[in-house]
C-alpha cells in the first residue's frame with residue numbers, strides 16, 4: 001500500500017529509478033541478516049552448552065554428596081583418603097580475595113577515573129587512557145609472579161611483625177587481583193563520567209562549585225549506574241581470577257580460615273589446580289570440579305542480578 | 320588544571336578607558352546615572368585556540384537593569400557572556416584579553432578566583448540543565464555550595480517563589496527535576512541561579528527551548544528580577560529584546576582580510592534607540608530583517 005502510493009507520488013519526479021528494485025540488494029541484505037542472526041544464535045548456543053556441561057556432572061555430584069553438607073561443611077578435602085566436601089573454606093578464600101581486591105580497586109580506580117575525567121588535561125588523558133587499556137590486557141600470570149616474588153617478600157620486609165608464616169598469602173593475592181582490575185574499573189567508570197552531559201557540569205560550575213564538588217556531587221551521582229557497572233565487572237573478574245591466586249595464594253589448608261596473611265585456596269584455584277590431565281571422568285573428584293564451577297556461576301549470576309537492581313534503584317536519569 | 324593558564328589581561332590602552340561613555344567606537348555609558356555599571360569592558364577580545372572569535376568590545380553594562388545581546392549566529396554573544404563569569408576558563412584554549420571590570424575589580428586579575436566569581440555571577444543556559452536530583456536538591460545545591468546560613472527550606476522556598484515556580488511544585492519538592500516540563504525546568508534553573516543571591520544573572524537564550532506561554536512567564540520573571548539583580552540576556556528573538564531589555568547591544572561578524580570571521584560590537588544603546596533609530600546601517604538591516 002504505502003509502496004504504491006510512494007511510487008505514484010515520485011513517479012513524476014524521477015522516472016529513472018523504479019522504486020520496486022531489481023531485488024539484488026534485497027537478496028544481499030537477507031544473506032547478511034541471516035549471517036548476523038546465526039552469529040547471535042551461536043553465542044547463545046555456546047552459553048547453553050556451557051551450562052549443560054556444568055549441569056550433568058553437578059547433578060552427579062549432588063547424587064553422592066548432600067547439598068547441605070556441601071554448602072555448610074567447613075572442611076574441604078575432596079581428594080583425601082577420608083574425603084570431606086564442605087565448600088566453605090574455598091568460598092571464604094574467594095571472598096577474601098574479592099573483598100581485598102575491591103578494597104584496592106574501588107578507591108584507586110574511581111580516583112583515577114575522576115582525575116582523568118574531570119582534572120586531567122586532554123594531553124594527559126590522551127596518553128593515560130590508552131595506557132590503562134593496555135594494562136587491562138596484561139597477562140595475569142605476570143601479575144601472579146609479581147605478587148609471589150615481589151609483593152609478598154616486600155610486605156614481609158617492611159611489615160615483619162605480621163604473621164607471614166608461609167611464602168603464600170591469600171591477602172597479597174587479593175591485593176594483586178585488585179591491581180589487576182584497577183584499569184578496568186578506572187576505564188569503564190571514566191567512560192561513564194565523561195558521558196555525563198556537559199550541560200550538567202557547566203550548570204554546577206556556574207553556581208560557583210569547585211572542581212571537587214562538581215565531580216563528587218554532580219558527575220559522580222549522575223554516572224553512578226556506569227560506575228556500579230564498572231565495579232560489577234571488576235568483581236566478576238576478581239571472582240573468576242585464577243592464575244594469580246594459583247601462584248600467590250598457595251594450596252591452602254582444608255579447614256576454614258580467615259587468615260589474610262596465610263595461604264588459602266579459592267574456588268577458581270581449586271578448579272584450576274585440580275582439572276589436570278590425570279583426573280578421570282566419573283570419579284567424585286571429577287564431579288566436584290563442576291559442582292564448584294556451578295556454585296561459582298550461581299554466585300556471579302546472583303551478583304549481576306543484584307547489581308542490575310542497584311543500578312536501576314540509584315540511577316540519576318539525565319536526558 | 321587547564322583553566323587559568325590561558326588567560327592574560329592586558330592593561331587598557333591609553334585613552335580608551337571603558338568607563339568614559341562614548342569615547343570608544345561603539346562604547347556606551349551607563350544607563351542610570353546614579354548606578355555604577357556592574358561591568359566595564361575595555362577592548363575585550365576572546366579567542367579559541369588562537370582564532371579570535373570576538374574582538375575589541377568596549378561597553379558598560381548597567382546594574383539592576385536588563386541588557387540584551389543580539390546579533391547573527393556566531394558573532395560571539397555567548398562567548399562574551401561566558402567571559403563575564405569566567406565560564407570560558409572551562410574551555411581549554413579559550414583566552415580572554417582586554418579589561419573586564421566587575422564593580423571596579425579586574426575579573427581576570429591574578430588574585431581573582433573564578434569559583435568565587437561564579438558565586439556572584441550566576442548563569443542560566445539555553446537548554447534547561449537541571450541536575451538529575453530532586454527539585455529541592457537542585458535549588459539547594461548552590462546555597463550548600465556557598466555555605467549559606469539559615470534554614471535551607473526557607474532558602475529553597477524563597478528561590479522557587481522568586482522564579483514563579485513555587486505554586487506549581489510546592490507539593491512535589493522531592494520529585495525528580497526531570498518530572499517537570501521544559502518551561503518549568505528552565506524556571507527551576509533560574510531558581511537555582513537566584514538561590515545563592517548573586518549580583519548578576521547571565522542568561523544565554525533562556526527561552527529558545529520554550530513554548531510561547533513559558534516564554535512569557537520567563538520574561539515576566541526577568542522584569543521582576545531586575546529589581547534585585549543585574550541581568551544580561553542573549554537572545555535571537557528581536558521582540559524579546561524589545562520587550563524585556565533596558566539596553567541592547569548589537570553584535571555582528573566582520574570578515575577580515577585573511578577571511579577570518581570575527582565578532583564585533585556594532586553599537587549599544589537604550590533598547591528604544593536601537594530599535595527605532597540605530598546609528599549603524601548594519602543594526603538597522605539586522606533589526607528590520609534584512610540580514611546579510
Ligand SMILES: Nc1ncnc2c1ncn2[C@@H]1O[C@H](COP(=O)(O)OP(=O)(O)OP(=O)(O)O)[C@@H](O)[C@H]1O
Nearest residue numbers: 367372390391392393394395396397398399410582
Ligand atoms: N568552545 C569553542 N571552541 C572553539 N570555537 C568556539 C567555541 N565556542 C565558540 N566558538 C567560536 O566562536 C565564535 C562565536 O561563537 P558564539 O557561540 O559566541 O556565537 P553566538 O553569537 O553565541 O552564536 P549563536 O547565536 O549561534 O549562539 C564562533 O565562530 C564559534 O565557532
Ligand SMILES: [Mg+2]
Nearest residue numbers: 396397398553
Ligand atoms: Mg550562543
